[in-house]
Every structure is written in C-alpha cells, then in structure tokens.
Amino acid sequence: MSTTQISDKNKQYMQNDHKVVNQVLARCAPIVVERASGSFVYDMNNNAYLDFTTGIAVTNTGHCHPKVVKAIQDQAQMLLHTSVTTYHKKYIELAEKLVSITPDGLDSVFLANSGAEAVEGAIKLARYVTRKPAIINFRGSFHGRTLLTTALTTSKLYYRENYEPLPGSIYTIPYPYALHSKFKDNDQECVNDVFRHFDILFNQFVHSDQVAAMIIEPILGEGGYVVPPDGFLKALRKLCDEKNILLIIDEVQSGFGRSGKMFACEYEGIRPDIMLMAKGIASGMPLSAFIASKKLTDKWPSGRHGNTFGGNPVSCAAALATISVIQEEKLVENAKTIGEHILQSLQAIASKSKFIAQVRGRGLMIGIEFFDAQGKPSHDLAQAVIDKCFDNKLLVLSCGSFGQVIRLIPPLNLSLAEANQGLAILEKAIMELH
Numbered sequence: 001m002s003t004t005q006i007s008d009k010n011k012q013y014m015q016n017d018h019k020v021v022n023q024v025l026a027r028c029a030p031i032v033v034e035r036a037s038g039s040f041v042y043d044m045n046n047n048a049y050l051d052f053t054t055g056i057a058v059t060n061t062g063h064c065h066p067k068v069v070k071a072i073q074d075q076a077q078m079l080l081h082t083s084v085t086t087y088h089k090k091y092i093e094l095a096e097k098l099v100s101i102t103p104d105g106l107d108s109v110f111l112a113n114s115g116a117e118a119v120e121g122a123i124k125l126a127r128y129v130t131r132k133p134a135i136i137n138f139r140g141s142f143h144g145r146t147l148l149t150t151a152l153t154t155s156k157l158y159y160r161e162n163y164e165p166l167p168g169s170i171y172t173i174p175y176p177y178a179l180h181s182k183f184k185d186n187d188q189e190c191v192n193d194v195f196r197h198f199d200i201l202f203n204q205f206v207h208s209d210q211v212a213a214m215i216i217e218p219i220l221g222e223g224g225y226v227v228p229p230d231g232f233l234k235a236l237r238k239l240c241d242e243k244n245i246l247l248i249i250d251e252v253q254s255g256f257g258r259s260g261k262m263f264a265c266e267y268e269g270i271r272p273d274i275m276l277m278a279k280g281i282a283s284g285m286p287l288s289a290f291i292a293s294k295k296l297t298d299k300w301p302s303g304r305h306g307n308t309f310g311g312n313p314v315s316c317a318a319a320l321a322t323i324s325v326i327q328e329e330k331l332v333e334n335a336k337t338i339g340e341h342i343l344q345s346l347q348a349i350a351s352k353s354k355f356i357a358q359v360r361g362r363g364l365m366i367g368i369e370f371f372d373a374q375g376k377p378s379h380d381l382a383q384a385v386i387d388k389c390f391d392n393k394l395l396v397l398s399c400g401s402f403g404q405v406i407r408l409i410p411p412l413n414l415s416l417a418e419a420n421q422g423l424a425i426l427e428k429a430i431m432e433l434h
C-alpha cells in the first residue's frame, strides 16, 4: 500500500467519526490509533508515535503491560459483573491493597468509575457526615465535568461557560501559583496571600463552621502543572484541623507513582481526610476510588450512596495487577529518576529560549510554560511546539488556563533512551520558535 492510500485509511475513519460522533468530544491528535505497546501508540498507517500523554495520565504502566493484560483476560473468563447484588473477591482484595498503599488512617474504600464520580462521592460523604453545606475549592483546579465537579472546576472558562446555574455553596481560594501572582519570585509571600484570602472568606463570605470540606489537587493538573511551595499542604492540614473542616486531596492525576511518590501528598507527609484516585489506578480500565477513615464512613449509613458498575471485577483485577507492576518494577523510583533527568534537560533547553517562562514538576508530571515576547502566557507558542512535536511523532498535551503549558506525562517505565528521544524532538520544536 502506498503512503497516500494508508493515510487515506486514517482519514476515512476520522471522516466517519465526524459523521456519527458528537462533535463536543474534542480530540487532540489527528490520528486513529489502532494498537499500542509500552511507550508507543500506532496509527492505522502503522506509524509509531512516542506517547508522552498516556491517555491523560492513565497508562502509567505503559500501554498494554503484559501482566495487566493477563490479569484482565483471566478475570474476564471468571466473572465480568455482579454489582452490589453480591460481594466479590477482587473488590475486597483491591480495597485491602489501597488501604496498604495510602497514608495511615485511611482504611475505608469506595470504588466508582471515573474521577468525577469519585469527587461527587467524596463531597456527598463530607456533607452527610458533617451536616454542613459549604465546600472550598482552589482557583485553577480541575475536578471533572459533571455539574457539581464543573462547579468545582476553574481551570478554564470553557469548562463552565453556558452551564450555569451550577451547584452553589462553593467558595474559591487562589492556588499558590507564584508565577501568576504579584509575588512572582516569593513563594512565601504567595502562600501568605492565600491565607489572607482565607481570612477574607471566613470574615466576609461564609462562617468556617458552615464549611464541610476543602478540596485540592496536591499538584495542580489541568490548571498548569503547578507544584505548591513546600509546607503549603501542611499549613492547609493545620487550618482544617483548627476549623474542623475535612481535607479532600484529589490525587486523580497525581496518584499511582506519577509524581515520583505513590501519592503526591506524601511529599508533605500529610494525611487527608478523604483521598481521591482514578486515571492511573487500573492502566486504562475504568475505575476510581475514594478512601477515608472508617471512623468517618461509619457515620454514612449503608445504601446512602452506591452505583451499578463501580468496582467492576475486571477493572479491579487490572488495578491489582497495575499496583503489583508499579511496586515490583519500581516504577515510582523510575518516575523520580527519569523525571529529574527530563526536568534538568528541559531547564538547560529553557536557558536557551526566550519563550519559556518556567519548567516545573515532580516525577513524570512535568510542565513547560510559554510566555510571548511581551511576557504574556502564550497558547500560540505552546500549540506551535505541540504541532511540531506531532509532525516528529511525539504526542504531548497542553494545560493551563490559557493553554500556555505543555505537560509531559509519559509512562512511568519510560526508558532513558525514550526520554532522550522525546527531549530531542521537544528541543528541536522549541528552538524552531526562534
């Protein structure tokens, strides 16, 4: 087959897609992926693309890891579904596993299907047990696309616009994003400013004794891959303890080794009251979870929350295999080592480019922020680099309120050679901007 014929095959599928698939579903790269393995996806032309997107931070063990695939196959032959009509073994085994890998004191698990559903469940739990209405969220956060999670999301206007009225009693505090604050180079002042906003909130908007919970991403994801200054999450924990507010940590994007720790909140050694997980939990099978203390969930009577598909046996088997692979193949350690190599290499590239405002991140959760010649966040520059990377067969995604950040989220078992291959493509694309 000639190249034209083959690429026509890709094109034909995309045309069919445009006929029958709701156009609201935005796709980033114009290829139809037929198969994937490790760090690569293959289009219908059998072109290999190095994948630094992992289906938005999901395939942390690499595409189609053989141990995960085997666990899925084995489970599919045994039991596909039972729901809450019975107990099932894999649900229980996975709950035990999640208790063992999350911070001490979190020992009661609920399984659902998506990140947004985990957020919804956690807020229902918080409101039910505290009997308080208000929730605090942080500016720039992303928590999902259901109506409640849309109300909690402020990373971009287009996630909210024209969906009002959204659920209320949500109060937004700035995330400590120094580069976008008036305290550019002063992390401490930026953090102090966040706490001044808490004072204003509790004096002018809502009494702290009406607040059930605050919800925060330990590393801002969709909002721009922003790492909060050291000590910030600890200070939030202290505030929550003083005011009797539950602290919900959303590890949907940062969890399962992505940050160079199993969970990003471990960097500060804090214990959330409720922790949320999804994405990387099952290497691509739909699954999410929230975990809290039994003391808390004992106040939530049986039947007050539930679902049909959550904790599906096949997804649970995939999650158990995923966690084993992460542990046995030391993927958390690899994420840290390879992540530091990528971060340092990008910092060297940034020193040669006038358009990179900052390179930041933890583990294999890395952001490159682009500013234009006027010092303004630039979607166009980030998009130009993304397009050039695509032409050179590297897949990367944007994030940030203006789409001005390129995020790198490769599999956690990325090799040094693959990291360098991606870096070479990125460097070329960035230098071509000049």
Ligand SMILES: Cc1ncc(COP(=O)(O)O)c(C=O)c1O
Residues within 6 Å of the ligand: 056, 114, 115, 116, 117, 119, 142, 143, 144, 145, 217, 221, 222, 250, 251, 252, 253, 254, 278, 279
């Ligand atoms: C931090 C965070 N929370 C929640 C969600 C929502 O997850 P889902 O798309 O699975 O509903 C996302 C998705 O990107 C996320 O990054």
